Amino acid sequence: MGRIEAQRNILDFTLSSLLRRKGKNSALVIVYTLVVFLLASVMFFTHSIRKEASLVLRDAPEIVVQKLVAGRQDLIPLDYIDKIKDIKGVSSIKGRLWGYYFDAAIGANYTLMVPPDAQISQGSVEIGDGISKSRQVYQGDLLTLRAYNGEAMLYQIERIFSAESALVSADLILMDENDFRNLFQFPVGQVTDLTLKVRNPREMTTIAQKISEILPGTRPIIRDEILRTYDSIFNWRAGILIVILFVAVLCFIIFAWDKASGLSAEERREIGILKAIGWETSDVILMKFWEGLVVSLSSFLLGIVLAYLHVFFTSSILFEPVLKGWSVLYPEFKLVPFIDAYQVATLFFLTVMPYAVATIVPAWRAATVDPDSVMRA
Amino acid sequence: MRKSSIYLLYVAANVIILCLVFIHAAYMRGAATDMLTEKSEMVKRFELTDLCLFTDARYARHLSMADMNSAFQDMPMAFEHFPSGSIMLPPPHIKRAHGTY
DSSP states (O other), X not given: OHHHHHHHHHHHHHHHHHHHTHHHHHHXXXXXXXXXXXXXXXXXXXXXXXXXXXXXXXXXXXXXXXXEETTEEEOEETTHHHHHHTSTTEEEEXXXXXXXXXXXXXXXXXXXXXXXXXXXXTTEEEEOHHHHHHHTOOTTSEEEEEOTTSOEEEEEEEEXXXXXXXXXXXXXXXXXXHHHHHHHXXXXXXXXXXXXXXXXXXXXXXXXXXXXXXXXXXXEEEXXXXXXXXXXTTXXXXXXXXXXXXXHHHHHXXXXXXXXXXXXXXXXXXXXXXXXXTOOHHHHHHHHHHHHHHHHHHHHHHHHHHHHHHHHHSSSTTTHHHHHTTOSSOOOOOOOOOOOHHHHHHHHHHHHHHHHHHHHHHHHHHHTSOHHHHHHO | OOHHHHHHXXXXXXXXXXXXXXXXXXXXXXXXXXXXHHHHHHHHHHTOOSOOSOOSSHHHHTGGGOOTTTSSOSXXXXXXXXXXXXXXXXXXXXXXXXXXX
């Protein structure tokens, strides 16, 4: 009981000492909170989007085969199917029709696609929630698209995908194969790419290699590669994220440098007085440790909670200008909060511990000198 | 009230809020199961390959389907024409021999 009371007395004194330098310490807590908030927001956002991608895309096509012409993707002839289907381990193969449509009316890009099992009747479309909101068209309305021969094509909207599925469907238009071919004047006998199903998923790489041997002008993309693409998205090495990380590291270097470069004359005098009235060196170090902990822990807890509210309640509103970029049509990032204790612990050790430790070293140096000389200085 | 009591109450309140954050996250994950299944079903049914994160450029919209000649052709950290290109990395398989086997 006595030990706890002693710690509380030191904490009382520490808080009074911090409040004496209210302006400086408040500014420190605000900046510290902002840095934690920024790092935590980036961590929560990127982790949640990666996790969601891994769950949603685990049923993506097992192998996609593209044809390359002079280094660029080109339409692939349907007769390539005959050359690939005989490869041992391939259970099914079919052509995929998809492409992009630039809507000059609102300046947005759409993804147009023909569903593989012909679920849509001719003259009808199913559209994403993003298109519906941007074009102000709803179920039962007509959607006008301009065909590549200049003709205006009218399609009845049969269904609008839910706003919850926007992360995969915001810009999607599904239509019948004939409509698709008419709209783009798409050549008969060719498709955008091929999708394969394999009997044994462990053979995907071997089959991809065989496809490359048989058809050297093609590029197979296996599902693991699609998943790895989204596993490395928003990696810390990517552009703006490295800038944010750099800013955060710089802030912590400034904090640590401020502490490690020594204490102010006022703080040294305070330590001198404390030692003169009987405080032990260990008490002074303990007081400085509490000081570091009060500042860093307060900022850390507040920063984490604010970051959570930012990412999962406001759909990362502060990141929106960056995420939108030049996109006219974009999904609202309503992410599922995939957060865990590991992320919080990582942030804790990255932000709280270095600061708490950095406050002890100069305090120890000041606490071991003669109180008389400190007070006279 | 002692200053230490006020501070400890503040820390306790924050820790409780942090616990509530974890409870809320767990609840939301449970509630999102249907929504995730719906998205996963759409990916399977329509044979989708990418998330609709950016729609400003084709290589940003279908990142895993991009070729080296459209984006990132100078170097992965090169200044990009589209802002989205500055917050994501080129797909790992593109960097490996331009995605060929």
